[in-house]
Amino acid sequence: MLDSKIPEGPLKEKWTKHKSKIKLVNPANKRKYHVIVVGTGLAGASAAASLSELGYNVHVFCIQDSPRRAHSIAAQGGINAAKNYPNDGDSIYRLFYDTVKGGDFRSREANVYRLAEVSNCIIDQCVAQGVPFAREYSGYLDNRSFGGAQVSRTFYARGQTGQQLLLGAYSALMKEVGKGAIKLYPRTEMLDLVIADGVARGIITRNLVTGKVERFAADAVVLATGGYGNVFYLSTNAKACNVTASWRAHKKGALFANPCYTQIHPTCIPVHGDYQSKLTLMSESLRNDGRVWVPKKKGDTRQASQIPEDERDYYLERKYPSFGNLVPRDLASRNAKLVCDEGKGVGATGQAVYLDFADAIKRLGADKLKERYENLFEMYERISGVSAYKEPMMIYPAVHYTMGGLWVDYNLMSNLPGLFVIGEANFSDHGANRLGASALMQGLADGYFVLPYTIGDYLAGVKSGQTKTDLPEFAEAEKQVKEKTDRLLSIKGKKTVDEFHRELGKLVWDKCGMARNDAGLKEALKRIPEIRDEFWKNVNVPGSGTDLNQSLERAGRVADFLEFSETLVRDALHRRESCGGHFREEFQTPEGEALRDDNNFCYVGAWQFQGVGNEPTLHKEALNFEEVHLAQRNYK
Amino acid sequence: MPHDPLPNLIIMTKTITLTLKVWRQKSKSEKGKFEVYKADNIDTDMSFLEMLDVVNEKLTKEGKEPIAFDHDCREGICGACGAVVNGQPHGPLDATTLCQLHMRNFKTGQTLVIEPWRAKGFPIVRDLVVDRSSFDRIMAAGGFVSVKTGSAPEANSIAVAKKNAELAMDAAQCIGCGACVAACPNASAMLFVGAKVSQLSLLPQGKIESKERVLKMVKKMDEEGFGNCSNEYECEAACPKSISVTNIARMNKEFRQAEVDS
Incomplete structure (x- = not known):
């Protein structure tokens, strides 16, 4: 059983008590600690800015030409918070309850309560940054309603709320970049996580313009690299969204939780x-x-x-x-x-x-x-x-969003010490189904108001600046990254990267999409390795590895989807119940609603990598509901 | 199933054939030139970038290197894509990014000249890909409110007149694509900078730093090699978010005031 490190005490006091107890890093010492943040969406940008403001030495990486282009920018509708401005009976408890219920009782109560608790601070922060939320004629903030709630708690900026919130977080990030406090690496892709003595020590990157492969060491690595919706090829995700950073961390030992929880919008x-x-x-x-x-x-x-x-x-x-x-x-x-x-x-x-x-x-x-x-x-x-x-x-x-992701404890740290995962990349808050306007809330909650506290608790326990890039583990990881690039370029087969991606996507959508069943999932498990084998024999990646090569970038990402998809399907096959976005046709009520099996499946399923094509090992984290009574969801 | 190529149903697909003249340039330092490609059987429901995808798949199959172009969200909001099509940044349709431009806006037999943004402030990286990091540096110079995480007051303690909130939002819609620069005969970035300066100066939150902000952002803009504004209004016409040149006027007013006061 996995230890989620949920603090003791009543649900409503956990976060407050935890914050007052966790270890702190002396202000003068903070700049000695180097933190790598990968990804500049809502979670990554807000975390990087906040960590830098605290005094940490922050290095930020993104694959786009500018951090402002991360896919959070495309979120339209809004962001939830329990402000209760409309006086319609909203509260932190109600936002917490709606989120747990909306997630079909497959999320961690303590995390969700904390999310609801910090939701109001997010709105305050964004307004102070100059995010132009919709307002009423009085000059005060306007709200609208969203699915799964009977109160109006959604703040919005026309149909471009994600854009405005991301530009807010981006402006905070650039403020720190301007001061020289954050070093920014755009058009740079993380291609491996470096682990030494079981601890996350840094990353290996490829400069997407020059092809240069580089090593970066740090005292902690934060992944804010988003979801894996593009495993389906067609999705609402931006084209560059990928599972590569998460998957390569998984291959280095990080557990992947609930990959079968995918949201179809x-x-x-x-x-x-x-x-x-x-x-x-x-x-x-x-x-x-x-x-x-x-x-x-x-x-x-x-x-x-x-x-x-x-x-x-x-x-x-x-x-x-x-x-x-x-x-x-x-x-x-x-x-x-x-x-x-x-x-x-x-x-x-x-x-x-x-x-x-x-x-x-x-x-x-x-x-x-x-x-x-x-x-x-x-x-x-x-x-x-x-x-x-x-x-x-x-x-x-x-396909729109993925609730599954790398497993994290209450402190948003993965099972690998020093590796933190925030935003859509982790699995933590949405259970088996995310409610609308909650992704923006979670990304910013993690980045502005959770990670900056919890990372300090970890860093206070490690000596700063211990890691150097001359460790043999860095050399080995760098070698592997280069070999993989060379291999992709040397195949010179007959099919394009996109042809493989389309084929995989159609298979995963047909067999592991809106409805899943035993036979279909087993068929997918048979087909995926076949497509993967063909990919490595017959893919055509033109060009070289020493300049901007978009086919090569996509090839690396599709290669990872071809491995990851197997774990996604295995998780869907193992979870013999229906819950939220995971609908198994064998398990439904007479009215056709999702039929959960709380006796056997009320847990987080976290998978441990055992080699490509091998069955991963399942670890479980029991979900204990102290506050909420487990019930069949009813929206009738 | 969404992936199926639409079985057993009659779909009115219309296809067109185009000649593309595309700027190919291997890197910043190498010389570029136009190459000519045929784009056959282009479904008019495709987006412009999907048309380029089809051409790229064909080039790849022929053992040639595909055309490099920036793109990501493909729904007109990330600001990554953009090219000059027949002289117009983002192509012929008003208020539309290249990814949202659909092929039904073209006629069969047409020749399309496709070029990258051309400006001193945007060096070419490869083919249609340019380096717009100058925009990030302008933002880092002052495009923010210096509020630290955790120090914000209660959101509704700051009332904002609806009119100003709407005007700020009009300016804040900028996606940072750079079409305004590409359209301007002086390669000026004043619409981009004016939009951010306006957004923050229209809101009470941004007032305190407004003078410092406009001076720093304008200084950085000049340093990055962007030209001046000579009221051509080409930027507004090219802007996929229809950001108004009024924002430039507002920035100029802020700038003059800040200069007088400093």
Whole structure:
């Protein structure tokens, strides 16, 4: 059993007591400690800025040309906090409870409570940075509602909340870079974690412009490298999102927790062709005003406007009257799949449902809708060529977020001392399903208000500046990185990197996507090693390793997805229950809802690497619910 | 299943054929030149970058090196992508990044000249990829409010007039792509800098440092080799987020005031 190091005491006092007890590093000594932060999304940028402000010597790495481009920038809808400004009965407890329930009771209570507790400080911090949140005419902050909650607790900046929060964190980061307190390495990819004596000592990187492979030593390494949604090839993730940093840390001993918890977002623009490179999200906030429906009749090819009211099935409102269109994401997605599987899907492919704003336009007027969602409606029209002011949007679920990630304890440290993992890259707070507007909350909570405390507790116990890059472990890791690059370039096969990625993605989506079953998962386990073997024999990576080579970058990442996907599928196969985003067809209630098995599966499944293609070892962390009563989720 | 190439259904796909003249340059120090490629059977529902993907797959199969271009989110928000298409940064469509430009906006038989941003402040890295780290350095010079983590007051203790909040948000939408610089005959970065200066000077949170901020950011902008503004308004026309030149005027006002006061 894994030790999560959850502090003693009542849930509501754990974090406060823990903070007052953990060890501190003397202000004068902090600059002697070097901390590496990999990734500059909300978690990485906020952590790096905060650690630098505290006085640590911080080195920041990102693969993009600028830290401002990390994929947090694309988050649309908003960020949750328990401010209770609308006076609608919200509280820290309610945000905590909604998050645990939304996660289908597969998250760690103490972490989630802490998340809810610090949520309010995040809003304060962002406002002080100049994040232009939406405001009411009074000048005070406005809120809106999101799925899985019956209060309005979501703060937003039009449909670009992620952008504004990230630019806030980026500005804090650049403030420290400007002072010379942070050293920034853009267009630099971490290709290995260096472990010596069981402790994280540094990283090996490749400069993406010059191809130079370098060693960096530090007293702690923080991974803030995001999720693994691109294992499905098509997802709402940015093209460069990858599992490489996490996976290579996993291969060095870090446990990978709950990889089968993947979030399929219900409202995305449907797929239109096999050249398609990514899927575009339409914010969940649209479900505040949009009504989801399909024709009652199968194969109804009439235009939406030609289908009379009584021939439409507003299936979410019908099945879940109290939450209606605002049910959590996993339910909204699965129900869209169900109606499409029944043959009631719309559009050219039959793989879409309507999200209709006609009623909202009647009720509020088109201007009000424009104020709320202008950029989303524009984006939809640009991609589909259709105006959602006139015709309902067509949407379908798509891979969006991954709840699983590297295992961390309450202090956000992995099982490897000195390796911390924050934001989407860790597994910690969302259980089996994340609620909307909670990813931004978690990324910033980890970076601004959790890690800066907990990392001190670790660093206070180690002597600073002990690690040098001349350790044999650095030389060995560097050698392996170079060999891998050379090998990828030397194959010169017949298929492109993207062809392999597409093939893997389709397989993982078909067999381990919105619905999973024993036979399909076993088939995937058979196919993945075959695709992987072919990749290493037949991939064509053009160009050289000594300059900017985007095919080479992708090849390395796809090679890791080809290994990681096996662990993802194994986890899905082993978890013989349905919970949140993990829906096993064998385990459902008579009404088709996810059927958990709390007696056998109320634990975090954390996998230990045992070699490529070998079955990893499962370690369990029991989930003990002291505050919340385990129940079948009910949104009816 | 989203990955299936749309089985048993009639889809009205329209395809076009284009001639591409693409700037190829191996590195900053090597000389570049235009290469000509045919882009056949391009589905008009594709995005511009998906069209480049298709061309790149073909080049790879032919044993040639694919065209390097920056891109990431492909939904118009990360600011990574951008190229000059037939003389227009991000192509012919208003308020649209290259990744959001769809091929239905082109006609079969057309020739597209595709070039990187060209500006002293943006050295070419390879093909269509340029180095925009100068923007990061301008931001590091002053594009922030110096509030430390943990020292913020209660969020609603700072009221902001809705009008100012909206104007600040209009400016804050900048994605830092650099199209404004590429469009400007002087390769000026004043729209980029003006947007950040405006956002923060419109909000009470940013007032205290506003003078220092504008002086430092403008100084850095000049040092990085960006030119001056001569009111061509090309930046606003090219901006994928329609950021208004009013922000430049606001920055100039802030700048003059700061100079007088300092």
